[in-house]
Amino acid sequence: MSLLVVGSVAYDGVETPHGRVDRMLGGACTYISLAASYFTNVSIVAVVGEDFDKQDADLLQQHGIGLEGLETVQGGKTFFWRGVYSDDMNDRTTLTTDLNVFADFDPKVPDSYKSHRYLMLGNIQPGLQRAVRRQMNGVKLTGGDTMNYWIVDHREELLKTIADWDFLLINDSEARMLSGEHNLKRAADKIRALGPKTLVIKRGEYGAMLFNKDGYFIVPGYLLEQVFDPTGAGDCFAGGFIGYLAERGLDLGNGHIDRKELARAVIYGSVMGSFCCEQFGVNRFRALTRAEIDARFAEFQDFTQL
16 A cells, blocks of 8 residues: 655754764654565655665665655755754754745655555644645545644644544644543543544654554554654654654544554654654664564563563
8 A cells, every 4th residue: 555755855964972973864754664665665755856876766766755745945055953852862953944936845645646545744834734635535544743833823723633643643742732642541532532543652762652443552662772863753653653654554544443453553763763763863774674673563562471
């Protein structure tokens, strides 16, 4: 099954306790699509500047990612973000945010993508997310991400947008902000009543929680010996999650997905997020294999059962 991912393709400058990289491929759309490409066919809609490196486009194509929807603005510069992480890497400080061509991003879905059955909307303006959803004529499963800025400053628009989603992926602080509830179970109930019947709350190194009508499922984080760079880990989680659902051909046509399949999707999301942290940026995906992914999935199964 084919998946369309819409969001940012960017360059990042990152400093962690393990080193510093001044310019590397990043962006939510990049991380989601690379992670999902191990499970299903992926196409993207994004915008870059004339400075976008051919080697970076080649990496995406090597993963079978369709680039017909990747717009290049002549004379423009690609979205750039720079940040530094704390010693424990649980916090980061943004030093630079240059939206560049991303400031005027107006996603247009190519005709050849409009029949894709799965849609993952990265963290962009809610009105743009809704506009993309309207362009899709055969989608079976739609979900996405958001952030505190949209929750606080564009709340009404965000609520209209997620009302049509099948699932929402956000972190614990965003879940509390969106719901007005500190308790995550009560927060999940309130958020699910807004539209998305399946909610995944990402909790960084502590794993993730999935809520649907059957209750909830919790998966712990994977214990890495060293975390080099957590940038993009949450987006890789999203890619693994929806990538697995697309691979299995699962949808909410009957209003429900089997809880075991959703649990497997959460575990694959955690697996992909963990691999992302092992090297800077997208470097781990240059050599990562599906065999390694399935082996780590088996590890998760081993340490989460009695």
